[in-house]
Amino acid sequence: MRQVTVGSVLALDIFKNTPPQLISQPEVSAWDEPVRWMHILETARPEGLLPGGEFILTTATFLDPVVDSADGGLDAANQFLDSVEATGAVAVVAEVLPDRQKVITALKAAARDRVTPIYLIYDLIRFVELTQFVHENLAAARLQEVETDRRIHEAFTRLSVGSASTSRIVAEAAALLECPVEWESIDKRSAQKFAAAHSVVAGDEELGRLIIREACSAEDKLVRTVLERAGQAVAISVLAQRSQREMRRSTASSLFYQLRGGTELSAQEVQWRLSETFGYAPVTAAKWVPVVFRISGPQQTEERLNRWSGVLLDILEQLGSVQQLPVFAARSEIGVVDMLVPAREATELHELIETTHARFSSRLSGRSTLVAGIAGETESAKASAEQLEDAARIAYAAEAYVAVTHRNQAYFYAQDLGLPGLLATLNTHEHFTAFVTAELASLAGGARTRGALEQQLDFIEALVTSTNKAELARMLHISRPALYARLKNLEVQLGYNLEQHAERRTAIHLALLAYRQAPDQIYPLLVEASTSER
Numbered sequence: 036m037r038q039v040t041v042g043s044v045l046a047l048d049i050f051k052n053t054p055p056q057l058i059s060q061p062e063v064s065a066w067d068e069p070v071r072w073m074h075i076l077e078t079a080r081p082e083g084l085l086p087g088g089e090f091i092l093t094t095a096t097f098l099d100p101v102v103d104s105a106d107g108g109l110d111a112a113n114q115f116l117d118s119v120e121a122t123g124a125v126a127v128v129a130e131v132l133p134d135r136q137k138v139i140t141a142l143k144a145a146a147r148d149r150v151t152p153i154y155l156i157y158d159l160i161r162f163v164e165l166t167q168f169v170h171e172n173l174a175a176a177r178l179q180e181v182e183t184d185r186r187i188h189e190a191f192t193r194l195s196v197g198s199a200s201t202s203r204i205v206a207e208a209a210a211l212l213e214c215p216v217e218w219e220s221i222d223k224r225s226a227q228k229f230a231a232a233h234s235v236v237a238g239d240e241e242l243g244r245l246i247i248r249e250a251c252s253a254e255d256k257l258v259r260t261v262l263e264r265a266g267q268a269v270a271i272s273v274l275a276q277r278s279q280r281e282m283r284r285s286t287a288s289s290l291f292y293q294l295r296g297g298t299e300l301s302a303q304e305v306q307w308r309l310s311e312t313f314g315y316a317p318v319t320a321a322k323w324v325p326v327v328f329r330i331s332g333p334q335q336t337e338e339r340l341n342r343w344s345g346v347l348l349d350i351l352e353q354l355g356s357v358q359q360l361p362v363f364a365a366r367s368e369i370g371v372v373d374m375l376v377p378a379r380e381a382t383e384l385h386e387l388i389e390t391t392h393a394r395f396s397s398r399l400s401g402r403s404t405l406v407a408g409i410a411g412e413t414e415s416a417k418a419s420a421e422q423l424e425d426a427a428r429i430a431y432a433a434e435a436y437v438a439v440t441h442r443n444q445a446y447f448y449a450q451d452l453g454l455p456g457l458l459a460t461l462n463t464h465e466h467f468t469a470f471v472t473a474e475l476a477s478l479a480g481g482a483r484t485r486g487a488l489e490q491q492l493d494f495i496e497a498l499v500t501s502t503n504k505a506e507l508a509r510m511l512h513i514s515r516p517a518l519y520a521r522l523k524n525l526e527v528q529l530g531y532n533l534e535q536h537a538e539r540r541t542a543i544h545l546a547l548l549a550y551r552q553a554p555d556q557i558y559p560l561l562v563e564a565s566t567s568e569r
Contacts, residue, residue: 038069038176038254039069039070039169039172039173039176040066040067040068040069040070041065041066041067041068041070041090041125041126041152042066042067043070043172044070044073044090044126044169045066045126045154047165047168047169049160049161049164049165049168050156050160052158053156053157053158053160055128055154055155055156056154056155056156056157057152057153057154058142058143058146058147058153058154058155059146059147059148059149059150059151059152059153060147060148060149060150061149061150061151061152062150065125065126065150065151065152066152068088068125068126069088069125070088070089070090070125070126070169070173071086071087071088071089071125071173072088072089072090072170072173073089073090073092073165073166073169073170073173074089074090074091074092074124075092075093075162075166076091076092076093076119077093077094077096077097078097079097079098079111079114079115079118080114080115080118081115081118081119081122082118082121082122084122085119085122085123085124086122086123087122087123087124088123088124088125089122089123089124089125090124090125090126090128090169091119091124091126091127091128092128092130092162092165092166093127093128093129093130094129094130094131095112095115095129095131095138095142097111097115098111098112098115098138098141098142099135099138102137102138102141103137107137107140107141107144108137108138108141109141109144109145111141112141112142112144112145112146113145115145116145116146116149116151116153119151120149120151124151125151125152126151126152126153126154127151127152127153127154128154128155128156129142129153129154129155129156130156130158130159130160130162131155131156131157132157132158132159133157139155139157142155143155183257183260184260187211187260187261187264188264190207190211191204191207191264191265191267191268194207194268195267195268195271195272198272198275199268199272200272201218201269201272201273202218204265204268204269204272205217205218205245205265205269207265208245208261208262208265211257211261212247212251212253212257212258212261213251213252213253214247214249214251214252214253215247215248215249216245216246216247216262216265217245217246217247217248218243218244218245218246218269219243219244219245219246220242220243221241221242221243221398222350222353222394222397222398223243224243224244229246229247229248230247230248230249230250230251231246231247231251231258231259231262232244232245232246232247232262233245233246233259233262233263233265233266234266235266235269235270235273236270237270237273237274240342240346242269242270242273243269244266245262245265245266245269247262277345280345280348280349281345283312284345284348284365284366286312287312287313287363287364287365288365288366288367290308290309290312290365291365291367291373291420291423292367294417294420294421294423295367295373295420295421295423295424297421298417300417301417302415302416302417302418305415305416305417305420306318306415306416306417309363309375309416313361313363315361315363318361318377318416321414322377322378322379322412322413322414323375323376323377323378323412323413323414323415323416323418323419324375324376324378324384324409324410324411324412324413324419325373325374325375325409325410325413325419325420325422325423325425325426326373326374326375326376326384326388326407326408326409326410326426326446327367327371327372327373327374327407327408327423327426327427327429327430328347328371328372328374328391328405328406328407328430329370329371329405329406329407329408329430329431329433329434330343330344330347330370330371330372330403330404330405331370331403331404331406331434331438332402332403332404335370335403337369340369340370341366341369341370343370343399343403344366344369344370344371344372346395346398346399347372347391347395347405348364348365348366348372350391350394350395350398351364351372351374351387351391352364354387354390354391354394355387358383358386358387360376360377360378360379360383360387361376361377362374362376362387363375363376363416367423367427371427371430373423373426373427375416375419375420375423377416378412384409385446388407388409388445388446389445389446391405391445392405392407392445392446393445404434404437404438405445406430406433406434406437406444406445406446406447407430407433407445407446407447408426408427408428408429408430408431408432408433408446408447408448409426409429409446409447409448410422410423410425410426410429410449411425425449429447429448429449429452430447432447432452433446433447433451433452436452439552439553440552454548467549468557468560470542470546471545471546471549471550471557472557472560472561472564473564474542474543474545474546475488475492475543475546475547475550475557475561476561476564476565477528477529477530477565478491478492478495478528478529478561479558479561479562479564479565480528480565481528485554485558488558488561489554491525491528492547492550492551494511494521494525495525495533495543495544495547496544496547497510497511498522498525498533499533499540499543499544504518504519529543
């Protein structure tokens, strides 16, 4: 695009016969500054007259009355140039004839150390002709800019209305800039530096970016404009494709809902319906595995969980394609995704889930937690779908277990969770919390500090897991009389004998295991309960 700059104004023919003399110390980049307007200025105080970006023409006649003062007009010249620079003017050309030597001296002294280009001309120049010529060029440049913006807008609007693909939009951007442009999706982002890049965002989700790897001959402003408009068109294209996918996924969710609760369809009919819905060729697999993913995290809304489950489905489809493994997945609840996998080997399924977990965490920058529950293998897709409820229960317990233990594991089988998984699930239930509080409140009442309470819990755990008092005494590094005295004290606190009450022994063991999983949540409840008992 055409652009009027300080350098292009100074290169005009009108200055060739009377070359201006530079009297300041501007940086090299100063001549590339765009000129917004040409302004003839004959006042010492231009504040309020110049909005910025002007090329100033002046005869500096306002300095004539003060050049005979004690400082030779230096203060007045400094004040004038200070005001001009404060307004954001890009250059000053002062026409001062040789017989006004004192004005020349004052301006040279005032401009000596300034970074704004300041020039003196010692001959008459036609200000009106110069201003007219520059303004014509400014108008032409602006007209060209508007025309270019219109052409860019129409090009990408046409593509958006025509539901053009991302590759077609990128090709149009490359044609407008006459240099290669590439689309880099968020899951393929690299740390490499590029000549230019523009992030494409929809809402609070970054979809990817448009990049130019090497320097482009097009002007920076044109590059920014084209990439910005192309980015908007790409965002529309991606969201349109996502909308079509959501329609297919809604159909898939309906099918999974039907299969999950049991169906009268035969195993062959179920497999045919799955293949038709997901667009796969008929699958012949000896083993099918049901998997349920749960997405969680702090301050999650239904809208956000629904969008992130869409991200999860995208990742599963991409990985299934890469691994050449048919993946049948659909939403079942907010933040929950069901999956049926015709796995050839367990390692193949584990690799799929672990890679999915890593990519999902990367895409969401750790803002959410993903965990999968895996139920047992079956011999048909129909039987596998009926076991999704089992996988859902495992995933639910795994989600609670990960939240309590902060164990970063991608998937769990039922045997991976055991009693800790059960306790993690129950810890969020009010009745179970009341049970734990009731079992441990008497101990909290007898302990002055949290540390003392937890030492007593360590003693109880050693006691209920040991079968020999002599061995227990050696393990605790105390004598047997001291052990019996400590046992007596514990019985007083509890109000019963652990050795004589097997059911109470089991109950307090469960309570202390639950405490160990969430001490920061349960300890304040124990303190409150023990205080109220007093």
